Amino acid sequence: MATSLAKENILRKIRQALSNPVPLPFSQSEGSADVFKNQKEDDAILFAETFSKLQGNFSFCHNEFDLAKQLTELIHLRSWKNIYCKEKKYVSLLQMIHHQTYPDLSTCDVSITGCEYLVARTGTIVMSTAQESGRTTSVYAPIHICIASTSQLVYDLKDSLTFLKQKYNHNFPSLITFASGPSRTADIEKTLVTGVHGPKEVFCFLVDG
Numbered sequence: 001m002a003t004s005l006a007k008e009n010i011l012r013k014i015r016q017a018l019s020n021p022v023p024l025p026f027s028q029s030e031g032s033a034d035v036f037k038n039q040k041e042d043d044a045i046l047f048a049e050t051f052s053k054l055q056g057n058f059s060f061c062h063n064e065f066d067l068a069k070q071l072t073e074l075i076h077l078r079s080w081k082n083i084y085c086k087e088k089k090y091v092s093l094l095q096m097i098h099h100q101t102y103p104d105l106s107t108c109d110v111s112i113t114g115c116e117y118l119v120a121r122t123g124t125i126v127m128s129t130a131q132e133s134g135r136t137t138s139v140y141a142p143i144h145i146c147i148a149s150t151s152q153l154v155y156d157l158k159d160s161l162t163f164l165k166q167k168y169n170h171n172f173p174s175l176i177t178f179a180s181g182p183s184r185t186a187d188i189e190k191t192l193v194t195g196v197h198g199p200k201e202v203f204c205f206l207v208d209g
């Protein structure tokens with residue numbers, strides 16, 4: 001009986017609070033103002049610094065020919081044979097440097113994708129299911145290579161979401177992925193381990209243009 005009475009008192013107070021809402025304190029704290037202010041530093045430099053601090057491997061390419069040259073050198077240096085790629089633009093790039101794409105993601109050496117945006121402040125690669133690569137290409141391969149252009153650089157995560165909404169409108173992708181460097185976790189005895197839930201290495205080639 002006492003329990004029922006206490007429960008009714010709690011519910012009565014909740015109903016009263018809902019019928020007489022308290023004005024939101026600090027009303028200016030909610031809105032469209034940026035939380036993080038752009039320091040006017042070049043976004044490409046900021047992304048490169050932040051991405052590298054997160055154990056990502058960054059390369060700047062002056063043009064498409066420079067991209068092809070640097071990619072060829074990296075493939076030869078690492079002796080990669082099985083390169084998985086679904087995006088037509090980069091399949092053509094691989095063919096140009098005399099490499100055929102490998103058909104099996106589960107046993108490939110490395111995967112290559114594009115991205116939606118690069119977030120300078122957090123060193124984050126933004127990808128979506130609207131891309132030809134789909135959900136799995138950037139996650140299942142042991143090494144992920146992302147190719148992006150400087151036109152895809154944004155300052156903050158908020159900017160990337162704003163542009164995604166504008167880009168896709170009512171056909172918003174079913175999944176957005178935010179990847180900041182290689183996969184890493186400290187769940188096991190608080191020891192940092194890379195490559196547990198995704199690629200153990202991530203490369204980003206940023207092409208001027």
